Amino acid sequence: MGWATEPMTDRDSTFLRCLTDRVLVFDGAMGTSLHALDLPLSDYRGLENCSEILIETRPDVIEGIHRSFLDVGCDAVETNTFGANRVVLAEYGLADQTYRLNRRAAEIARRACAAAATPDRPRFVVGSVGPGTKLASLRQISYDELHASYLEQMRGLLDGGVDALLIETCQDILQSKAAVQAARDAFAACDRRVPLMVQVTMETTGTMLMGTDIAAAVVALRRSPRWT
Numbered sequence: 001m002g003w004a005t006e007p008m009t010d011r012d013s014t015f016l017r018c019l020t021d022r023v024l025v026f027d028g029a030m031g032t033s034l035h036a037l038d039l040p041l042s043d044y045r046g047l048e049n050c051s052e053i054l055i056e057t058r059p060d061v062i063e064g065i066h067r068s069f070l071d072v073g074c075d076a077v078e079t080n081t082f083g084a085n086r087v088v089l090a091e092y093g094l095a096d097q098t099y100r101l102n103r104r105a106a107e108i109a110r111r112a113c114a115a116a117a118t119p120d121r122p123r124f125v126v127g128s129v130g131p132g133t134k135l136a137s138l139r140q141i142s143y144d145e146l147h148a149s150y151l152e153q154m155r156g157l158l159d160g161g162v163d164a165l166l167i168e169t170c171q172d173i174l175q176s177k178a179a180v181q182a183a184r185d186a187f188a189a190c191d192r193r194v195p196l197m198v199q200v201t202m203e204t205t206g207t208m209l210m211g212t213d214i215a216a217a218v219v220a221l222r223r224s225p226r227w228t
Contacts, residue, residue: 003184004206005202013123015163015164020143023082023083024076025073025075026075026077026078027074027076027160030082030128031050033065033068033082034054034065043056044057045198050092050094052080052089053094055104055126056097058110059104059177062108063111070116073118075121075123075124076125076126076163077126078107078109078166079108079125079157079162080108081101081105081129081157082128083127083150084153085130085152086134086153087133087146091133100156102153102154103160104147105156105157105160106116106125106156106160107160107161108119109163110125110160126197127164127166127170129153129157130167131169131172132146134146134175135171135172136175136178137172137173137174137175143178143190147178147185150187155189158187159190162194163194164197165194166193166197170199170200171209172210172212176217177220179198200212
């Protein structure tokens, strides 16, 4: 499911035009790619499992992973920002670096894509926005706190030059709606609009973790304008 608003820049609209012509192949998982490298804990500054800190400490590694996927023919790479919203980064004492880490991650991916792109084969940077670690439906966090956390993340991604945003693996429809609203507000704040995609995770029960079925999720998300 994807969402787009108008107007967009030429580069932003290229992503949608390419989607109408052919299937766009995305990269593989950043997390497992990083774990496979078995980097020392010092690269993580002692913050175990905080892959986002590698944006600062090992940008060469992050760019290398992007390039490895582009080299085998991927059309789009996702930024190393799955857990880079303020709420998650606060668990590592990095909340004040939210905007900077997201902008830097987008710039790293942008550089890799620029090196691989050709006039007839553009490559795209997709800003990864993960579900976080707290659910609004369980009152672990408020809707407004989630919205503010995502807004800061998305402003960094947009200013860093992403071609699209991907709200990933949503477990809670309130989290999804907060992220979509944050994206719309980030578009307005940055005066730049890009395609927006939303994923929801369905459990073996046939619903999202908090009980929303796919039909209800589609209805809830379609309330945002300009779905394509």
